[in-house]
Amino acid sequence: MDKFPTHNKKLIEWVKNMARMCQPDDIVWIDGSDEQKQRFEKEAIGSGEIIQLNQEKLPGCFLHRTAKDDVARTEHLTFICTKIKNDAGPNNNWMTPKTAYKKARAIFKGSMSGRRMYVIPFSMGPVGSPFSKIGVELTDSRYVVLNMLIMTRAGEAVLRQLEKDGHFTKCLHSKAELDINKRLILHFPEDNTIWSVGSGYGGNVLLGKKCLSLRIASFIARKEKWFAEHMLIMGIEEPNGHVEYIAGAFPSACGKTNLAMLVPPDGLKKKGYRIWTVGDDIAWMRVDTDGSLWAINPESGFFGVAPGTNSKTNPNMVDTIKKNTIYTNVLLKPDRTVWWEGANGEVPQEGVDWQGGLWKAGMPDDRGRPILGAHPNARFTAPIMNCPTASFRIEQHHGVPISAIIFGGRRQHLAPLVYESFSWQHGVFVGSTMGSELTAAQVGKIGDVRIDPMAMFPFCGYNMAEYFRHWLAIGKRMAKAPKIFHVNWFRADESGKFLWPGFGENLRVLEWILDRCNNKVDALKSPIGYIPRPTDLDMTGLTLANGDLHRLLEISNEDWLEELKRIKKFYQLFKEDLPKELWQEYEELLLRLKAR
Ligand code: GTP
Ligand code: SPV
Ligand code: MN
Numbered sequence: 223m224d225k226f227p228t229h230n231k232k233l234i235e236w237v238k239n240m241a242r243m244c245q246p247d248d249i250v251w252i253d254g255s256d257e258q259k260q261r262f263e264k265e266a267i268g269s270g271e272i273i274q275l276n277q278e279k280l281p282g283c284f285l286h287r288t289a290k291d292d293v294a295r296t297e298h299l300t301f302i303c304t305k306i307k308n309d310a311g312p313n314n315n316w317m318t319p320k321t322a323y324k325k326a327r328a329i330f331k332g333s334m335s336g337r338r339m340y341v342i343p344f345s346m347g348p349v350g351s352p353f354s355k356i357g358v359e360l361t362d363s364r365y366v367v368l369n370m371l372i373m374t375r376a377g378e379a380v381l382r383q384l385e386k387d388g389h390f391t392k393c394l395h396s397k398a399e400l401d402i403n404k405r406l407i408l409h410f411p412e413d414n415t416i417w418s419v420g421s422g423y424g425g426n427v428l429l430g431k432k433c434l435s436l437r438i439a440s441f442i443a444r445k446e447k448w449f450a451e452h453m454l455i456m457g458i459e460e461p462n463g464h465v466e467y468i469a470g471a472f473p474s475a476c477g478k479t480n481l482a483m484l485v486p487p488d489g490l491k492k493k494g495y496r497i498w499t500v501g502d503d504i505a506w507m508r509v510d511t512d513g514s515l516w517a518i519n520p521e522s523g524f525f526g527v528a529p530g531t532n533s534k535t536n537p538n539m540v541d542t543i544k545k546n547t548i549y550t551n552v553l554l555k556p557d558r559t560v561w562w563e564g565a566n567g568e569v570p571q572e573g574v575d576w577q578g579g580l581w582k583a584g585m586p587d588d589r590g591r592p593i594l595g596a597h598p599n600a601r602f603t604a605p606i607m608n609c610p611t612a613s614f615r616i617e618q619h620h621g622v623p624i625s626a627i628i629f630g631g632r633r634q635h636l637a638p639l640v641y642e643s644f645s646w647q648h649g650v651f652v653g654s655t656m657g658s659e660l661t662a663a664q665v666g667k668i669g670d671v672r673i674d675p676m677a678m679f680p681f682c683g684y685n686m687a688e689y690f691r692h693w694l695a696i697g698k699r700m701a702k703a704p705k706i707f708h709v710n711w712f713r714a715d716e717s718g719k720f721l722w723p724g725f726g727e728n729l730r731v732l733e734w735i736l737d738r739c740n741n742k743v744d745a746l747k748s749p750i751g752y753i754p755r756p757t758d759l760d761m762t763g764l765t766l767a768n769g770d771l772h773r774l775l776e777i778s779n780e781d782w783l784e785e786l787k788r789i790k791k792f793y794q795l796f797k798e799d800l801p802k803e804l805w806q807e808y809e810e811l812l813l814r815l816k817a818r
Pocket of ligand 3: 452473474
């Protein structure tokens with residue numbers, strides 16, 4: 223029995239069963255100690271899984287390279303496995319649990335022989351908080367262990383918690399052969415179980431993140447009447463010390479991390495704002511007794527996009543990733559530091575690229591295009607507490623009250639810089655129809671627009687029509703519901719150049735949003751929602767080219783009528799399941815556009 227440092231019978235039985243299937247050489251329980259972590263780091267360096275970086279310049283930092291075809295979430299290999307197909311909905315790939323277990327079992331069988339199985343007890347949310355959920359991940363990857371130790375609260379304290387409350391999400395992962403043809407990311411919400419095999423990439427294998435905290439959690443949240451959302455959480459402090467919190471949903475690689483820790487632009491400095499980062503990817507939100515929506519960030523680390531991160535775009539992140547950080551698929555420089563496209567400083571002359579090949583600046587591929595040093599979806603894993611703007615409320619069980627919810631996509635055309643919904647119900651319509659261009663964070667054609675409701679399309683663990691119904695219902699339970707806004711930092715001119723400078727300058731838009739929440743400013747009514755009067759955006763210290771602000775706020779009837787066709791097609795996917803309130807919002811928008 224002493225091989226099992228727990229009395230939780232369900233846990234012991236499950237670990238034994240999984241080990242019987244996967245056949246590891248031995249089993250090691252993660253206790254969360256520094257000593258154990260350092261031992262795994264040494265072993266992982268020895269096995270080549272990670273490369274130790276320059277410890278003077280980057281203390282506690284490592285580099286990892288994934289397989290070439292294992293660099294982003296593979297949505298086409300991701301399944302929600304429910305007994306009834308319609309419970310997973312048209313938004314998900316589906317298999318019956320029986321078929322899925324059978325298929326995966328064939329791959330898991332013996333997959334850990336010659337390897338060790340690690341048992342990682344982890345808590346999403348502060349250990350012991352009534353709003354947290356516990357998972358246990360079994361994995362044969364030390365890289366996963368080292369990442370989970372950053373991204374979640376893992377180890378002994380969680381096991382103790384499990385003695386009190388037996389419930390946990392069963393998470394099984396094996397690299398197996400890292401073969402894309404034998405890769406499956408399976409969710410069994412009815413069994414509170416996740417099985418992931420054949421991948422070594424973050425979102426597919428750090429099972430506490432998208433798999434548990436969004437897909438499984440959204441399923442649980444619907445039953446328990448709360449929200450599990452793909453949202454950043456940030457606080458904006460005024461000089462008088464009052465902090466307002468907002469939550470924002472943008473699809474993958476559309477700016478959550480950057481917004482969550484923005485630096486106020488020079489022009490607004492004298493107003494004395496301070497920004498507090500609570501989370502950059504996931505928010506769990508619930509209605510509290512005061513009738514407001516309160517949010518916690520279940521994670522304890524950032525798994526952020528490296529390319530484009532520099533002291534101009536995101537100085538707080540540059541500071542955050544100077545120590546105790548794992549870099550994945552970036553360029554290794556001769557001095558054993560790292561680089562990526564859009565990093566600080568000069569482009570290095572040479573290095574080792576993300577695929578492990580010798581790299582020289584400007585070196586062309588067979589089609590004459592320069593070879594990238596870092597993969598466009600290269601990432602870093604870093605503790606939140608490294609971040610200079612980390613909020614002291616991250617560790618508080620209660621979380622933070624949310625004043626505004628912001629939806630946003632990456633749209634070169636169509637969506638204006640910002641607009642406000644007319645009501646909660648209209649806000650749900652806005653969220654449910656938001657479109658965004660695909661990025662390197664998904665496998666697919668970059669640039670194609672897809673509708674990604676609430677940035678949850680790839681992450682909703684059940685039928686999205688029911689998810690919309692859930693959003694409508696929770697809205698009715700709040701006496702002080704947040705206002706709902708839509709933003710677009712990515713509107714571009716004919717040549718594809720962004721019209722809005724973005725990043726820190728986005729605070730100008732957040733300021734208007736908060737003023738609207740506090741009834742401090744009027745707005746113009748447009749068919750799609752309220753938009754700012756141009757003079758109400760504080761543009762001190764920012765000069766846009768003539769007419770650009772006007773273009774940023776422009777709403778083209780013709781384009782929106784086109785968009786409604788896309789929305790209609792999307793809604794029709796859900797047949798009679800789609801809440802009628804949303805069709806009603808659709809019809810009303812159509813009328814407003816036609817009346818103009
Ligand atoms: P995930 O971690 O995949 O969920 O992504 P995310 O939503 O956190 O996106 P992130 O903040 O990492 O930004 C992704 C990319 O968008 C980076 O290349 C950023 O440089 C770029 N980006 C972020 N904010 C802005 C902005 O305001 N304007 C522009 N033009 N680009 C931005
Ligand atoms: C995303 O793609 O939205 C991410 C990265 O945050 S991953 O964890 O890989 O999903
Ligand atoms: Mn994300």
